[in-house]
Amino acid sequence: MTDLTHLTCPSCQAKNRIPAAKLGARPSCGVCKAQLMPDTPFELDEAQLNKHLKNDEVPLLVDFWAPWCGPCRMMAPQFADAAKQMSPKVRFAKLDTEQHQAVGSRYQIRGIPLIILFDHGREVARQPGAMDARSIVSWVSQHLKR
Template sequence: MKVVCPHCFSVNNVPKKDSYKKANCGKCKSSLLDTEPVNLISTNFDDMIVNSDLPVMVDFWATWCGPCQMMAPNFSAAAKHYPLKAVFAKVNTETQEILGARFGIRSIPTLIIFKNGVEKERVSGALPKESLMQLIDKYTD
């Protein structure tokens, strides 16, 4: 399966397994098992969304948004359960206005799940960790 490195955005071919003890990027040697949400900007957004065989859940948020701040720990906690199963990413709509406009973000937080470069589902509003996991589980193999 194709996996985009969250550090250098290089595409890696990784054999599909139920679990992994080690998986490093062929270019930068960083761990592909890193589950911290990836910050996406206009220059790397398509690299992650289009080139990944994994589902990508993108949180469109802003620093001034109270519900966004409340959901952030839940988003990070949910991400920890999906090493090489899903990618959790964040787009700051204050600094990435082009991406907010491109996807018609009208309220935040808005979550969009992409699979194979295509938007599959969109949800607005802050969610607890369990709901985030149920949402992404629909798209993980």
């Protein structure tokens, strides 16, 4: 029996089913052919985040940020670097809390940058404050170890 992993396409939001063994082989979306496991962070809005949380069986790390936030912008390249290091174990996404303000109250976000790690639709852990790539990678690994 093949073990299928469900995951949402970062580009068209279609639900895909990929054999677990192929997650590291640069799988592409069955609908739009975009990379399903990009090694760079992708943008999400609230509706897209909801879809990912509903469908994804691959851990998702979301960077809640805003364009006016200096530390957020400083952290962006570190976040991208961590995404490369953790691919294809974890997918990295960014959500602009200025454009999508409802998300801020829904997740009770009091300060940004804030990263939240989701796995199978549940919040596993959150960490406020700017972090470098090495701290992000070790923080995520520590919380996925259970």
